[in-house]
Amino acid sequence: MLDAHLKQQLEAYLVHIRESVELVASLGDDAKSRELETLLAEIADLSGKITLVRTNDDKRTPSFMIRRAGTDIGVRFAGIPMGHEFTSLVLALLQVGGHPSKAAQDVIETVKGLDGDLHFETYFSLSCQNCPDVVQALNLMAVLNPRISHVAIDGALFKEEVDARQVLAVPTVYLNGELFGSGRMELEQIVAKLDSGAEAKAAEKLAAKEPFDVLIVGGGPAGAASAIYTARKGLRVGIAAERFGGQVLDTMGIENFISVPYTEGPKLAAQLEGHVKENGVDIMNLQRAEKLIPAAREGGSHEVVLANGASLKAKTIILSTGARWRQMGVPGEDEYRNKGVAYCPHCDGPLFKGKRVAVIGGGNSGVEAAIDLAGIVGHVTLIEYDDQLRADAVLQRKLASLSNVQVITSALTTRVNGAEKVTGLTYQDRTTGAEHEIALEGIFVQIGLVPNTEWLKGTLALSQRGEIEVDANGKTSLPGVFAAGDVTTVPYKQIVIAMGAGATAGLSAFDYLIRLPAEEIETAAAA
Missing domain, CATH: 3.50.50.60 (FAD/NAD(P)-binding domain)
Incomplete structure (x- = not known):
């Protein structure tokens, strides 16, 4: 899985590991399990301090724990942390292996002093550029405090779990089974939510x-x-x-x-x-x-x-x-934010695989979002207020070549419809004044700043x-x-x-x- 250049870079990082580390893998017979096993075996071959251990002790397969040998210190990934999460994997290996964090010392001490058993679950997507900040912060907390645990879950790989919890935006974090937060959070923000005196200090x-x-x-x-x-x-x-x-x-x-x-x-x-x-x-x-x-x-x-x-x-x-991001300002938008209404197609797009979505906005951002989403979702409806798209010609040509995209111009979105999560939207035809409804499961707003x-x-x-x-x-x-x-x-x-x-x-x-x-x-x- 890792090319020669990436192996060379990773090997250079792994020399900083001080403590022996075990990669405890829970694998099945599926293709993703075999892919994960290959990745973990390649990592173990790069350092004498890393050992691959195969087990079936986790309910999520494929998954693995990075554990400091002889201890309970570690973090878990459910899925294959490549893409934007590869950095999270590398940092977890180093930190579980005893390499010190660069976080501020006062924040580190606060994390070590947090009381109570805190079990975090983070849903991420490999294309989300904000997810690694949350994953890395919670991984560090799990390494610093033995009463904190964390598992990072690839939402695209565990769709049944995502659907059951109605996770429609990433990163989404659960603490002890209850929703803790959604969206980009840094270590200090997470600590402040857990430590009431952090903000005052x-x-x-x-x-x-x-x-x-x-x-x-x-x-x-x-x-x-x-x-x-x-x-x-x-x-x-x-x-x-x-x-x-x-x-x-x-x-x-x-x-x-x-x-x-x-x-x-x-x-x-x-x-x-x-x-x-x-x-x-x-x-x-x-x-x-x-x-x-x-x-x-x-x-x-x-x-x-x-x-x-x-x-x-x-x-x-x-x-x-x-x-x-500019909001549409229509009924239902705030109510269903992160429940189908989204603003980052790269982050949240994988959660809508095979589903019907809309993109609001026909400028460069909107058309680029529609093009990206068309490769993931079942169907994209692009809705533009003007009577023509405003995106660059090269983007419009690409959009027109896609068979699962419909463009509606001279349309004003008037309402987001839903029941617990988005079920569609209503728009007004600006030429005739007639209102129309579209059944959807996601709406990506791209109408400027x-x-x-x-x-x-x-x-x-x-x-x-x-x-x-x-x-x-x-x-x-x-x-x-x-x-x-x-x-x-x-x-x-x-x-x-x-x-x-x-x-x-x-x-x-x-x-x-x-x-x-x-x-x-x-x-x-x-x-």
């Missing part, structure tokens, strides 16, 4: 920070570029981000990033974070901004109030909070669409406050454009700071 830690020269709110490509450009000027820079990487984390394939023919969102986000850290930037992840308090006078300190109650101060602010600026209303100038108004230098209507990326009025929401705008905003912030009178800088620092 994090807020106290943030509130104690000294004022920054530059505080960047948002950790996408624009925020990362701003951080690098300002930090390289010798400034004290911080990033407060709800999730570092932003929308890039939800992007599967990137083929128009200049000089890089192909990459994937999570990989690019990790590279951005690494580059930012190399420049000494203080990254404060999982922090949502709720209020901006402008400086009382030019040259004073601005203040950003976070959702946990902490406040951060800085002489200059760069806003790069990006955008999120909305800027994350609700928390800024009344504070600085926003456009009618809610975007932050900026000039050519990234300046906003507030002195000392700059903005960049998809959250602004800059046209064309592209990664490369956001990076350039982030660099511009960073250089503008630096220019603003060096032109402040010395006495104002000293006063601001003391504020």
